[in-house]
Each structure stands twice: as structure tokens, then as C-alpha cells.
Amino acid sequence: MHEHIQPVALEKAYRLLNHGPTVLVSSHHDGVDNVMAAAWACALDFAPPKLTVVLDKATKTRELIEKSGRFVIQVPTVKLLRLTHEVGTRSLANEPSKLQDTGVELLHLAGDTLPFVAGCSGWLECRLVPEPHNQATYDLFIGEVVAAWADDRVFYDGHWHFETAGREWGSIHHIAGGHFYAIGEQMSARPKRGG
Amino acid sequence: MHEHIQPVALEKAYRLLNHGPTVLVSSHHDGVDNVMAAAWACALDFAPPKLTVVLDKATKTRELIEKSGRFVIQVPTVKLLRLTHEVGTRSLANEPSKLQDTGVELLHLAGDTLPFVAGCSGWLECRLVPEPHNQATYDLFIGEVVAAWADDRVFYDGHWHFETAGREWGSIHHIAGGHFYAIGEQMSARPKRGG
Numbered sequence: 072m073h074e075h076i077q078p079v080a081l082e083k084a085y086r087l088l089n090h091g092p093t094v095l096v097s098s099h100h101d102g103v104d105n106v107m108a109a110a111w112a113c114a115l116d117f118a119p120p121k122l123t124v125v126l127d128k129a130t131k132t133r134e135l136i137e138k139s140g141r142f143v144i145q146v147p148t149v150k151l152l153r154l155t156h157e158v159g160t161r162s163l164a165n166e167p168s169k170l171q172d173t174g175v176e177l178l179h180l181a182g183d184t185l186p187f188v189a190g191c192s193g194w195l196e197c198r199l200v201p202e203p204h205n206q207a208t209y210d211l212f213i214g215e216v217v218a219a220w221a222d223d224r225v226f227y228d229g230h231w232h233f234e235t236a237g238r239e240w241g242s243i244h245h246i247a248g249g250h251f252y253a254i255g256e257q258m259s260a261r262p263k264r265g266g
Numbered sequence: 267m268h269e270h271i272q273p274v275a276l277e278k279a280y281r282l283l284n285h286g287p288t289v290l291v292s293s294h295h296d297g298v299d300n301v302m303a304a305a306w307a308c309a310l311d312f313a314p315p316k317l318t319v320v321l322d323k324a325t326k327t328r329e330l331i332e333k334s335g336r337f338v339i340q341v342p343t344v345k346l347l348r349l350t351h352e353v354g355t356r357s358l359a360n361e362p363s364k365l366q367d368t369g370v371e372l373l374h375l376a377g378d379t380l381p382f383v384a385g386c387s388g389w390l391e392c393r394l395v396p397e398p399h400n401q402a403t404y405d406l407f408i409g410e411v412v413a414a415w416a417d418d419r420v421f422y423d424g425h426w427h428f429e430t431a432g433r434e435w436g437s438i439h440h441i442a443g444g445h446f447y448a449i450g451e452q453m454s455a456r457p458k459r460g461g
Contacts, residue, residue, distance in 0.1 A: 083442075086441055086442055089305050089441050090439035090440065090441055090446075091285060091286015091308075091439055093285075110284050111284075111308050113286075113307070113308035113320075115306065116320075116404065123406070125311075155455065156455030157455075202400075204399070209310055210311075211318070213404070229442075243453065244285035244286055246284050247278075247424075247425075250425070250453075250454055250456075251285075251452070251455060252426070252449045253450040254439065255447055256447065256448050256450070258344065258347055258438065258445075260347050260348050260352075261351070261444035261445075
């Protein structure tokens with residue numbers, strides 16, 4: 072699998088998130104890994120790339136991020152639909168074996184303990200930009216993207232290729248209660264050249 | 267058209283935005299209307315419902331929102347693909363007739379001067395929650411949703427019905443440079459009941 076994971080230039084990292092997919096958030100602190108799902112993640116800036124993510128006070132991932140100052144935002148695919156729902160509805164706080172039970176496979180793309188979820192299409196390694204007021208008042212966290220990767224079977228040359236990669240590579244977009252939509256057909260709003 | 271625009275309960279308003287569509291942002295101040303596109307809008311809270319939107323300092327819409335304290339986030343459809351791209355790439359600052367030139371049709375669902383864009387599938391009327399540090403540092407604006415509506419040909423009973431409403435009702439999700447993806451097929455991560 073690793074041979075398909077390629078770096079994404081930081082100036083194009085926002086494109087991994089621009090279409091609003093539901094994401095997985097992973098973090099590590101003091102020997103503990105966790106992964107949760109988040110529909111409320113969004114690009115915030117181009118250069119340096121930043122993003123926002125909403126992390127409820129009840130989540131263990133929030134605690135790991137506050138303590139370690141690092142996290143990963145990654146884009147799950149249709150293949151990970153069930154897993155995304157499972158890690159989004161079960162908590163490490165009352166299920167210490169959550170990651171094993173849900174079958175999450177972790178990678179370590181940054182070369183250290185920071186966990187990345189295998190099977191995703193894009194990964195954004197983030198450094199927490201501390202904003203205590205936002206975190207306390209709105210559960211709103213800001214990350215600066217320090218590195219990014221994508222699977223070159225669906226994202227290459229700075230673009231998604233959902234239309235040729237096959238249905239199983241589509242991003243998934245949660246509405247409520249386990250109901251998702253996959254990303255659909257490509258459309259261009261630009262006039263065709265030479266036509 | 268108006269007979270299809272129905273109120274959405276505030277506790278379900280987040281669902282209009284949860285799947286990460288590119289949105290249109292509209293506002294009004296002192297006789298001036300504007301509409302822009304934004305890919306970086308995201309739900310922030312359930313009750314009361316709140317959302318975030320990133321508004322560059324160069325946009326006229328930002329000035330209107332800062333002065334009036336009100337704005338609308340609305341979900342354009344495939345039918346509004348070209349219009350979404352046009353209002354996202356042209357500025358009222360140097361094109362006073364932008365709205366007429368791009369063919370934007372405005373509604374007034376709140377019963378006053380606040381402009382809503384016709385042809386969308388969902389509308390979130392927002393009150394600005396002033397956060398000067400976020401606005402100045404990150405171009406990040408927070409809105410509290412005070413009312414919501416949807417077109418009942420694609421959103422009813424608290425849910426999107428993209429799968430039956432027809433392709434032209436799909437939400438659109440911008441990547442970069444006028445390249446979008448439409449929302450795609452429905453998927454459920456929940457075990458089937460009774461099966």
C-alpha cells in the first residue's frame with residue numbers, strides 16, 4: 072500500500088478538503104492512539120495551509136490533541152464507510168480496545184508515533200494552533216498543515232480523480248445518523264477552450 | 267417557486283451543511299446587496315445552530331456582513347453551477363452591476379432587505395457572532411442560524427433526498443479553478459433492520 076502514498080505539495084493541500092468530505096481525526100499522546108470521525112472540518116487558509124475542526128469536549132481525541140499539540144485529518148473512502156461510522160459512534164473513553172474492535176489499521180507517515188489511518192485517500196498532518204477561547208467556547212480547533220500525502224490511485228497532479236479511480240475511492244459525506252452520500256460526478260464551470 | 271420553500275426546524279438546520287457543499291453567501295447593507303461563493307463554510311454547533319465561514323478581506327460581502335451583522339448561507343444546486351462560479355470569481359468592488367450581470371435572482375424570505383438567492387436548495391439565515399480576533403487573524407466568521415428553509419423538492423422530513431430529486435438538485439462541491447463534483451449516491455453505514 073505504501074508505494075501509492077505520495078507527498079502533496081503544501082500549496083495544494085487544501086484541495087484534499089475543499090469539497091467538504093467527512094474526515095477521520097487521529098492523534099497520539101503518551102502511548103495512547105485514537106481515531107474519531109468528524110463532519111465538521113474545513114479548510115481555513117492556503118499558505119501556510121490551515122484548517123478548522125470541531126472536537127466535542129467528550130472526545131478522547133480532543134484530550135490527546137490538547138496534550139500533544141498534533142493531529143492528522145484524513146479523508147476516508149467508500150471502502151471505509153462502516154469503519155468511519157464505527158469510530159464516530161464509539162468512544163475510547165469507555166471502550167479501551169476501540170481501535171482493535173473497529174479494525175482500524177494505523178500507519179506512521181511522519182516517521183514517529185503520530186498515527187495515520189490506512190485506506191484513506193488523503194492525509195493532512197497538523198500542528199495545533201492554540202486558541203483557548205475558540206476551543207473552550209466553540210469546541211473549535213485550528214491546525215496548521217505541516218505535511219500532506221495522498222494515494223496516487225485517486226489524487227495526483229494536484230487533483231482528485233474520483234471519476235476514473237472507481238467508486239470505492241469516493242469520499243463520503245455524512246448527513247446524520249449513519250446516512251452518507253458519496254461524492255459524485257465531475258463538473259466544470261469553466262467555458263470549454265477552443266469550443 | 268415560493269410554494270416549495272418550507273421552513274426547516276432549527277435543530278435540523280445543520281443537515282443542510284453537514285455534507286460539505288460549496289455555498290453562496292449573501293448580505294445587504296445600506297441599499298447594497300451582494301452574493302459570493304464560499305467553499306470554506308462549515309457547521310459549528312447544533313443548538314443553537316452555528317456555522318463558520320471564511321471571508322477574505324478583499325470581499326465586498328465581508329464589509330456588508332461586518333456592517334449589518336447579518337448574512338445568509340445557502341446551498342446552490344447543479345443548476346446554479348455556472349452562477350456559483352461567476353459570483354465567486356467576480357467582485358462587486360470593481361463591477362457594481364455584478365448581480366445583474368451574473369443573473370442572480372434574489373428572494374426576501376426573512377421579510378426584510380436580507381437577500382436570499384433563488385434556485386438554491388437550502389437557506390440558513392444567520393446573525394453574526396462577533397469575534398474580532400478570529401475575523402482579523404483568520405478571516406473566520408461565526409454565524410448563529412436564526413431561521414432555515416429548504417426546497418421541499420429535495421429536502422423534506424429533515425433529510426436530503428438527492429437520490430430521488432434528480433441530478434439537477436444535487437449540491438456542488440468545489441475543488442479548485444472551477445472544477446466541482448456533484449454529490450453522489452446515498453449510502454448507509456447502519457446495519458439493515460430485520461435483515
